[in-house]
Amino acid sequence: MNKHQTTQKFSFKNLPVHIILIGMCIIWLVPTIGLLVTSFRPVQDINSSGWWTIFAKPKGAAEYQTYCASCHGDDGTALPEADLSDPNLVAQYKRSFTLLPSLNSEINGQPHMGSISVPDETQTANIIAYMKRMSGIDSSSKITLDNYIDAFTGYRGNNTYRADCASGNQSLDLYCDIRDLMNPRGMGRAFVNSLLVAIPSTIFPIFIAAFAAYAFSWMDFKGRQWLFALLVGLQVVPLQMTLIPISRLYAQLGLNGTFQGIWLFHTGFGLPYAIYLLRNFMGSLPKEVFESAYIDGASHWTAFRKLAMPLSVPALASLTIFQFLWIWNDLLVALVFLGGEHPVLTYQIGNMVTSLGAGWQMLTAAAFISMALPMLVFLLLQKYFVRGMLAGSVKG
Numbered sequence: 001m002n003k004h005q006t007t008q009k010f011s012f013k014n015l016p017v018h019i020i021l022i023g024m025c026i027i028w029l030v031p032t033i034g035l036l037v038t039s040f041r042p043v044q045d046i047n048s049s050g051w052w053t054i055f056a057k058p059k060g061a062a063e064y065q066t067y068c069a070s071c072h073g074d075d076g077t078a079l080p081e082a083d084l085s086d087p088n089l090v091a092q093y094k095r096s097f098t099l100l101p102s103l104n105s106e107i108n109g110q111p112h113m114g115s116i117s118v119p120d121e122t123q124t125a126n127i128i129a130y131m132k133r134m135s136g137i138d139s140s141s142k143i144t145l146d147n148y149i150d151a152f153t154g155y156r157g158n159n160t161y162r163a164d165c166a167s168g169n170q171s172l173d174l175y176c177d178i179r180d181l182m183n184p185r186g187m188g189r190a191f192v193n194s195l196l197v198a199i200p201s202t203i204f205p206i207f208i209a210a211f212a213a214y215a216f217s218w219m220d221f222k223g224r225q226w227l228f229a230l231l232v233g234l235q236v237v238p239l240q241m242t243l244i245p246i247s248r249l250y251a252q253l254g255l256n257g258t259f260q261g262i263w264l265f266h267t268g269f270g271l272p273y274a275i276y277l278l279r280n281f282m283g284s285l286p287k288e289v290f291e292s293a294y295i296d297g298a299s300h301w302t303a304f305r306k307l308a309m310p311l312s313v314p315a316l317a318s319l320t321i322f323q324f325l326w327i328w329n330d331l332l333v334a335l336v337f338l339g340g341e342h343p344v345l346t347y348q349i350g351n352m353v354t355s356l357g358a359g360w361q362m363l364t365a366a367a368f369i370s371m372a373l374p375m376l377v378f379l380l381l382q383k384y385f386v387r388g389m390l391a392g393s394v395k396g
């Protein structure tokens, strides 16, 4: 490969490619940002306006700027005798008909507004709204954590969790403290359950597969090729086909609805691919390294621990990511083998909305809660992610 190719300088020849890539990023990013912004908006706002209005100026700001700012200043404090950011003063002007007379009256023998025309009634109402915001009387924010709190606690009432707790509504069987997070209806509990499912279901198969892959690559035994071929063949068994036999078996063993059962299932289904990928990787490690180790008297156990494992870190890491993400996003297996007993995130998200579509503002927060960990994993292990995809395509 020559130097020119490896450095990949920007040139106009790739311009179409760049434009397409940027376009794809925008198509992906804009709805995601929209969802993120929506998840922080109060439900009344979500129902009445689009998420992009959050970037718009507050109501009345434009009118205030046109009519009042020249004398009272941008923040309302330019005239200390009439400080428009003083809540006591603003409280006197509840409606436009309370403010308009003051604007029409004369101050020190001059018209209040000088040569500027007096705003009409709706404009005045908007200006009052802006004055209330400026003075802090109206603190209702455009941004709230309520959707996240409701999603984490799984709360579905007429009002938000915070409002109903503040009003002391006792019929709701709430603790109104940290204990509500462990409520089986909520995403908080489901998040913990998802972790309890995903972490062991990732570690077990990869751990076992590492041993098997070593054996397939560096140990000579009869029928090795046949066994490996059988394993590769096992990958084509569709998961759905095994649901009935395994759930009947689990019923006899009492494993239905338990974490052990789902760990076992994911381990079984993760193994063939994990062994296949790791074997391909370990098999391609330099032979001489292992041979010289054996000649020096290293046992298989030592070679596995000191050579094969450290050298396979890239493959192990990418496998970990893929297995983890797949289990994190799995609904089918969790639904069949755990169900409502230990609800996981994917299951709980489906429960968030009623069949009538109410409560969908919580879904925006719920979606981000369930996205957070995969995104973190992806960002932290990006380097292995790309290598993992290559390991699958180039060597496999």
Ligand code: HEC
Pocket: 067, 068, 069, 070, 071, 072, 079, 081, 082, 084, 102, 103, 107, 112, 113, 114, 115, 116, 119, 127
């Ligand atoms: C031409 C300059 C000017 C403009 C424009 C102006 N004001 Fe004033 N405003 C004044 C002056 C001067 C005072 C009197 C300050 C004092 O009490 O000495 C005042 C006083 C006030 C007071 C207190 C009145 C009272 O009776 O206590 C309010 C409220 C007020 N302005 C609101 C507004 C609003 C709202 C606008 C925009 C729609 C506005 N003003 C535009 C100059 C202006």
